[in-house]
Amino acid sequence: MTAGDLSTTLGRVVVVIPTYDEVANIAWIVERLRRAEPAVDVLVVDDNSPDGTGAVADRLAAADPQVNVLHRTGKGGLGAAYLAGFAWALQAGYDVIGEMDADGSHQPEQLHRLLDALQEADLVIGSRWIPGGSVVNWPLRRSALSRGGNLYVRLLLGIHVRDATAGFRVFRRAALEKIDLGSVQSTGYVFQTDLVTRCIRHGLTVREVPIEFVERVRGESKMSGQVAVESLRRITEWGVRERLEQARRRQAHRAEA
Template sequence: MRTLVLMPTYNELGVLESSIEQVLAQGLDLEILVIDDNSPDGTGGLADELSLKHPQVSVLHRTQKQGLGRAYIAGFKWGIEQGFDFVVQMDADGSHRPIDLEKLTSQAHSNRLVIGSRWTPGGRVENWPWFRQVISKAGNFYARKMLGSPVKDMTAGFRCYPTAVLKSFPLSKVQAQGYGFQVEMTLLCQHFGVEIIEVPIIFVERIKGKSKMTYGIVFEAFWLCTKWGFRR
């Protein structure tokens, strides 16, 4: 079974090489696709260099920054076209620990979404200030209640999807771009009868670079969850 790790990047020059080499060091027979949104710091060029060094690494260059959702959808389509059986969403900044990859891939199934969860028993975050933990927990609680979902970490970005499932989704109609994208994809899985399981992971706050979290991303997720909840 072929598995592809998707790593969207935007200004990740200082961490990309380490992240890729740590993933490859796990010995899980994975391939990596770096999806770069024309990073002005040269991340795309570094990704090209790493693809020459490591045959398991490919690069998808996009002409502009269009949001996390569009980047992942482009990666989904690339993975489907290349014949992969599973795709894993993974941050390129080191927040998602490569050592946790096996927890996701070992549970992969042709009709199952596997979520690396911070808020299921055994999961946690490291180096987050208390207020960010409150925002994340409150946001997930709100999404869960509004949408009638049992998933504890609906905004989690560390996930493993079967491409057979993604082929059946109307990906062109996905609205959300920020963390709301994870919620929307979870809803699609529920709607199409895909099994969803959560495995506990440790999320580590990045030590290099700048977080992409903005108030706009938070508001988008809140607004979409509210809209979807009233439609339910």
């Protein structure tokens, strides 16, 4: 898809990039994104990074009218940063709103794959775990953890998506409006699973396209064992609640019969 195609078929597109202590990466990733997709705008959502990421983002915005910065008062979690960015983008009238990490693990040069697929979908996910997808520089243990976590999500929540935890995505505006972002309470990495599950529950079309995920080479990862455990705990709660609700509906149906 070319820059001209974007304006005629998808409308205005913005990619939200949340940051916390990404001073080594933010200018690099924004430059790559602007070069790869000149028609796409950028919103950096910075959680008051102590390393000066926000100031670098402000300089990028001052030099490029298609780059914007939203400053938050502190580190509130990935999901909270995205919710703030989504609210800003919806208010600004964007038709397509994307997600991308600041550390280079999501390659801007592959964004066109997601945008192409959005022609026939409401949400498109850049997936590591479908045919054609891959991960670079991950140890076997981390790959196994990600694959296992996504299998757990599919089995427990009953959804078909193979990479529900992925953070390289594009949404149609109507999808975000339909899933009631105001009721989203997940603020950490489980936010990604939360939103794709909401989309499926609302009957929206979700597609996955293969990407090459590259482990960061600069800066520190925000993922930790504690974060992973908390995500699994929340997913388990959702799954149990869903199973109980399904049982309640079956019992009510039998009573009516």
